[in-house]
Amino acid sequence: MIVAESKPIKELLEMVKDFKKILVVGCKGCVTVCNVGGAKEVAILASTIRISGKKEGLDVVVGEHTLERQCDPEYINELKDVIGDYDAVISIACGVGPQFLSERYPDTRVFPGVNTKFMGGAVEHGVWSERCAGCGTCVVHNFGGLCPIARCSKSLLNGPCGGSSNGKCEISKDVDCVWDLIVTKMMEQDRLDELIEFQAPKNWTTARDGGPRKMIREELVK
Amino acid sequence: MSEHKAGSNLEKVLSAGHFAFTGECGPPQGANVPHLIEKANHLKGCVDAVNVTDNQTAVVRMSSWAASLILMEQGLEPNFQMVCRDRNRLAIQSDILGVYSMGIRNMLCLSGDHQSFGNHPESKNVFDIDSMQLIHTVKTMRDDGKFMNGSDVDVAPKLFIGAASNPFAEPFDFRVYRLAKKISAGADFIQTQCIYNMGKFREFMKRAVDMGLHEKCYILAGVTPMKSVGMALYMSKQVPGMDVPQSLIKRLRGAGTGNATEEGIKFALEQIEEFKEMEGIAGVHLMAIEWEHKVPEISERAGMLPRPIV
Numbered sequence: 439m440i441v442a443e444s445k446p447i448k449e450l451l452e453m454v455k456d457f458k459k460i461l462v463v464g465c466k467g468c469v470t471v472c473n474v475g476g477a478k479e480v481a482i483l484a485s486t487i488r489i490s491g492k493k494e495g496l497d498v499v500v501g502e503h504t505l506e507r508q509c510d511p512e513y514i515n516e517l518k519d520v521i522g523d524y525d526a527v528i529s530i531a532c533g534v535g536p537q538f539l540s541e542r543y544p545d546t547r548v549f550p551g552v553n554t555k556f557m558g559g560a561v562e563h564g565v566w567s568e569r570c571a572g573c574g575t576c577v578v579h580n581f582g583g584l585c586p587i588a589r590c591s592k593s594l595l596n597g598p599c600g601g602s603s604n605g606k607c608e609i610s611k612d613v614d615c616v617w618d619l620i621v622t623k624m625m626e627q628d629r630l631d632e633l634i635e636f637q638a639p640k641n642w643t644t645a646r647d648g649g650p651r652k653m654i655r656e657e658l659v660k
Numbered sequence: 661m662s663e664h665k666a667g668s669n670l671e672k673v674l675s676a677g678h679f680a681f682t683g684e685c686g687p688p689q690g691a692n693v694p695h696l697i698e699k700a701n702h703l704k705g706c707v708d709a710v711n712v713t714d715n716q717t718a719v720v721r722m723s724s725w726a727a728s729l730i731l732m733e734q735g736l737e738p739n740f741q742m743v744c745r746d747r748n749r750l751a752i753q754s755d756i757l758g759v760y761s762m763g764i765r766n767m768l769c770l771s772g773d774h775q776s777f778g779n780h781p782e783s784k785n786v787f788d789i790d791s792m793q794l795i796h797t798v799k800t801m802r803d804d805g806k807f808m809n810g811s812d813v814d815v816a817p818k819l820f821i822g823a824a825s826n827p828f829a830e831p832f833d834f835r836v837y838r839l840a841k842k843i844s845a846g847a848d849f850i851q852t853q854c855i856y857n858m859g860k861f862r863e864f865m866k867r868a869v870d871m872g873l874h875e876k877c878y879i880l881a882g883v884t885p886m887k888s889v890g891m892a893l894y895m896s897k898q899v900p901g902m903d904v905p906q907s908l909i910k911r912l913r914g915a916g917t918g919n920a921t922e923e924g925i926k927f928a929l930e931q932i933e934e935f936k937e938m939e940g941i942a943g944v945h946l947m948a949i950e951w952e953h954k955v956p957e958i959s960e961r962a963g964m965l966p967r968p969i970v
Contacts (some may be wrong), residue, residue, distance in 0.1 A: 592745070592785070596792035596841065598834070600826030600853055601900040608900035610775045611802050621834045634837050636796065636845055639749065639789045639808060655675050 439468035439559065440532040442475065442552040450483070451490055452526065453549045457526035459498065460487060463539065464504035464553070465516070465531035469621055472566060474552050475530035477504040483530065483551060499524075508535030514542045557588075574644025575653070580632070582623035583649045587615035587640070595637035665802070665848060666820035669737045672711040672970035673943075674849065674878045679936055680943025681964045682880060683707035683955055686716055687727035693714050702952040706959040708967055709766055711851070711945070714741040719780025726757050727966025732763055739822060740764045743772025747795070748788040748961060749808050756798060760817030768822035768851065769794040779786035787879065793847050795823050799952050823847035825879075827864035828857060828903035837865040843877045850877055851945040854875070854884040854895075855931065857903040874940030881935045884947040885958065886924030889913050925958060932962045 454460055469475025471535045479515045484500040501524060505513045508531035515521030521527065521543050529535040530551035540548045556568040571588035578585050587593045591609050598617030601608025605618045642648065664671050682702040688695050703710050710731055714724035728738035740759050741774075742808075747755065750830045759767065786944040788908075789808075798821050800806050802824050805816040823842040827835050839850065848964065855861045861881070868874060886892045887911045896904035908927065915923035933942045948955050959965050 441939075538926065546927060591776075592771055592787045592790065594787070594790040596790050596845075598829065598831070598838075599791075600824065600829045601773070602829045602831075603900045609774045613829075618831055621831050625831075625833070630837065633834070634841055636792065636841065639793045639797075642788065 439471050439557070440554060441472050441556050441558050441568075442469050442528070442532050442554045444474050444479070444483075444552055445550070447486060450551060451487065454487070454526050454528065454597050457547070459499045459501075459524040459526070460519065461501040461503060461524040461527045462487070463508070463527055463531070463535070464502075465506075465508040465529075465535055466504060467507045467509065467531070469531055469552065474536075474561070475532075477502075477531060480504050481527070505531075506613075508532075508538055511538065514538050517543070517598070572645070573640070573642070574648075575641065580637070581628065583618045584616050584620050584623070584627070585617055586620065587655065589614075595640060664736045665912070666765045666818045668709065668820045669970065670739065670766050671710045671820040671848070673814040673968055676968065676970050678768045678943075678968045678970070679964075680878070680880060680957065680968065681707050681962075682709045682711060682943065682945045684711040684713065684949070684951075685727070685731065685952060686713045686949070687717065687722035687724065687881050689721050691722060694728060696727055696730055697734055698967065699952040700734050700736055702915045703955050704734065705967065707946070707967065708943075708954050709737045709739045711741055711768060711947075714743045714770070714772070715746060715778070716741075716773070718745065718773045718775045718780065722777060725755060725762070725764070728764055729762055729849065734891050737766065738764055739766040739768055741770060742793060742794065742884040743770045744794055745772030745785050745932050748786050752789070752794065752797065753801065753931060756801060756817050756819070757813075760819055765820055766822060767819045768824065769798060769800060770824055771846075787870070791823065791840060794844055795821055795847050795873055797847040800948060803846075821848045823850055824853065825850050826853035826901050827855070827861055829901035830852060832860070832864075834872070836871065839842070839868060840871060840873055843873055843939055847877055851944075852882040853882065853901060854882045854947060856886075856895075856908055857905050858934070860903060862938070862948055865938060871952070874942070878942035879906070879940055880943040880945040881931070881938070882947060883931055883935075883955070884944045884949060885928035885929050886912055887951065887963055888920050888924070892924075925954075928958065932964075 450462045462480045464475050465479035470599045482501045485503045487500045514537045527546055527607050528551040529539055533554040536548045557570040558566050558568040568588055573587050591607050600613040602618050607615045608614040685700050711727045724741050731738045769791050775785050776933050801813050802816050805813045823886045825839045843913045892909045892912055894905055895902045912923050932944050935944055
């Protein structure tokens, strides 16, 4: 899933301080799963803005709405009859949400309520970890099922570097050295010969380096 | 000359069978050329080549190629270092051509410390290719006259290719294989990380010799004299991949106030003596960090002077 975290409330309040009618829009996709952008978080953020408005002596109206997904125009369309009642929208979906909203409703000011972090998963309750860098050409099978592009701080394809220590990365004791994990696993699987093979430079054209990406599935295009 | 890959002084010293001795000089955090020249001149006549670091520890300094040229003007042979952190493959290949064109003949290929260590942690890193691929790139440009995309290089850069090896990083069992990988990729010589744990290094070298790696590549053992107990503690705790045994810290402490520096030098000299006899070791790389003025004394006491003229 796409993992996000809430923006600091102070930053959010500062963003929308000049607006009196604000709609908070959540998403039932990834951000609901990682507990930052679902219906529950919409309600919490909306009441926080209301309370703050009251404290300032302002008459702020805050609406709440949670869409099935904010990365699909079909659901974004659901807001067409209500959005006109507000002069600002806070989207607490990933970075796709505020952009889809802005594109569909060009007259509305849209603000991002979360910071989109990475593609990853929950490794334990309340802890998420990055797993994919979206490079466009998956090679995890060559590395014991672990991705060195997303998980090595230097994206080394021929690691580990000299900074690997006690299974941790040189940048932080809180970051696992994925190359330590790769080597351990490959050696356990008796695949040392593959590990010693030279990994050629990666072709980054399928990653973001090839420019903004678009995917067309002809059979699905009407 | 023709039997040499690059014809650098370092290559000639090693190929003639001499025990090589290389030094290191960090460029200034500014355009302070006189200071760089002063530091470099301490190394003159003491070493066969001087490593010129490339924004080491991710701190911005005068560019490695520019400082290398300044050293050349002073009559020192540079070992130009390049990291993959700050350049993509276009910049890497153009810098390789540039340094060769200006007379540089040694190049050390490194991944580079992560930028979070340095003074611009907000920066975006590159890591388009890694150190292994950088070694391979230099070799392919030199020996096949080809760029990474397969097109022809118009006059190939003849560089003596260096790489680093850290026998003390983990996983230990894989380290010798990674060294082998670097040699296969094209490394002509290896400079190791600073060695303090001699027992572990002996084991590493035994494995390297068993695999015959010392016959395919010159391995230079890394030595950094400890200046103080504080430095030893810092290196042991703060520097990733550094293995400083408690016995060494105890020895420095035991030397008493004011004597730790001399004890640190003594330990380094003992190491150098052992490396001279150690199977598979072709020389020593002395990293006297911000201690260049001590290099003449250390070289003298280590019996490394005079350096061979080849």
